[in-house]
Amino acid sequence: MSATAFMPTVTTGTVERQANQAGRKPGRRTDEVIRASILSEGIYELVIRDPYVACTVQPAQFVNLYPADARMALPRPFGVAKVDDDDVTLIYQIVGAGTAEFSLLQAGDVIDVLGPLGKPFDTSKPANYVLVGGGLGVPPLLYAAQKLSERNDGTQVTSVFGYRDARFADDLVAPFADKTHSIVNAEGNVVDLLNDIEDELSSADHPPVILSCGPTPMMKAVAAWASKRDIPAQLSLEARMGCGYGACVACVVDTPSGRLKVCKDGPVFTIEELGWEA
Ligand SMILES: Cc1cc2nc3c(=O)[nH]c(=O)nc-3n(C[C@H](O)[C@H](O)[C@H](O)COP(=O)(O)OP(=O)(O)OC[C@H]3O[C@@H](n4cnc5c(N)ncnc54)[C@H](O)[C@@H]3O)c2cc1C
Ligand code: FES
Numbered sequence: 251m252s253a254t255a256f257m258p259t260v261t262t263g264t265v266e267r268q269a270n271q272a273g274r275k276p277g278r279r280t281d282e283v284i285r286a287s288i289l290s291e292g293i294y295e296l297v298i299r300d301p302y303v304a305c306t307v308q309p310a311q312f313v314n315l316y317p318a319d320a321r322m323a324l325p326r327p328f329g330v331a332k333v334d335d336d337d338v339t340l341i342y343q344i345v346g347a348g349t350a351e352f353s354l355l356q357a358g359d360v361i362d363v364l365g366p367l368g369k370p371f372d373t374s375k376p377a378n379y380v381l382v383g384g385g386l387g388v389p390p391l392l393y394a395a396q397k398l399s400e401r402n403d404g405t406q407v408t409s410v411f412g413y414r415d416a417r418f419a420d421d422l423v424a425p426f427a428d429k430t431h432s433i434v435n436a437e438g439n440v441v442d443l444l445n446d447i448e449d450e451l452s453s454a455d456h457p458p459v460i461l462s463c464g465p466t467p468m469m470k471a472v473a474a475w476a477s478k479r480d481i482p483a484q485l486s487l488e489a490r491m492g493c494g495y496g497a498c499v500a501c502v503v504d505t506p507s508g509r510l511k512v513c514k515d516g517p518v519f520t521i522e523e524l525g526w527e528a
Contacts, residue, residue: 384464
C-alpha cells in the first residue's frame, strides 16, 4: 500500500470548519479545480471551489495560488474576477513559470490557495463607480461590477477597459454594468476613452468615483486625469510579492507617509495616499 493511503483527507470544508471553530481565518488549503479554460489567446480562466473565499472576498482582494512544483516556493497573487455560489473565478495571463504551470490545470485537479488577502476597494457610498482597467488589471474590476450590481441604493457602474488587442472581458462585464466602454491599443488608451465620455460621466445620477487596476503608468495617468477634475480615485497596485500577507517586505511602495506594503496596506490606495496628485 502506498504511503499516501494513510494520509488523512483534508477538504476545504474541513479546513473551514476548523478555522471557524477556532474563531480565525482558514490558512492555506487545497481546493478543487472546477473548470479551466482559455478565454482568449494567452488568457486563461480558472474556477476553483472555495466556500470561504466565495463568501468573504471583497473587490480587489486577492488570493495566493501555490505552484505544485516545489522549485517555486513563492505563491502567485491573483485578483478574484467572479463568484458563483462556492465557486471563485480567476482570470490570468501566462507570464512566467508559475502561470505556465497553472495553465496546465484541468477540472478535477487540486491547487493550494490562501486568502482572501489585502484591503479591498471602499465602495461604502452610492456613486457612479467608474471601473478603469488595463490588460490583466481588468479581472478584479469584473468582480467589483458584480458586487456593485447587487445593490439597490442607486449605485451605477460604468466600465472603461483598455486592452492590448482582444476585448476579452467586454462580454463578462456587460451583465453587471450600466454603461460599458472599451478601447484597444491601436485605437488609443483609457485616458482617451475617459476624455470621450467625460460629459456622460457628469450627467449620471451620482458623481463619479474611479476604481482602477492595471499597469502603473496607466494608473498614474488615470490618477492625474481624476485629480485634475477632483474625482476621487482608488487604485489597486500590482507589485512583485513574496508572502502576500506582510511578512517578507517584498512588495513595498514609497508614499508620502513612508514605505507601505502593497499586500497588507493595499493593494488599494487613494491618489492622496500615494502622492499621485496631478
Ligand atoms: C494584488 C495582485 C493581483 C493580481 N491579479 C492578477 C490577475 O487577476 N490576473 C493576472 O493575470 N495577474 C494578476 N496579478 C499578477 C500575477 O500575480 C503575476 O502575473 C504572476 O505572479 C506571475 O507569476 P509567474 O510565476 O508566471 O511569473 P514569474 O515572473 O516567473 O514570477 C516570478 C516571481 O515574481 C512574482 N511576480 C511576477 N510578476 C508579478 C506581478 N505582476 N505581481 C506580483 N508578483 C509578480 C511571482 O509571484 C513570482 O513570485 C496580480 C498581482 C497582484 C499583486
Ligand atoms: S509580499 Fe510579503 S510583505 Fe508584501
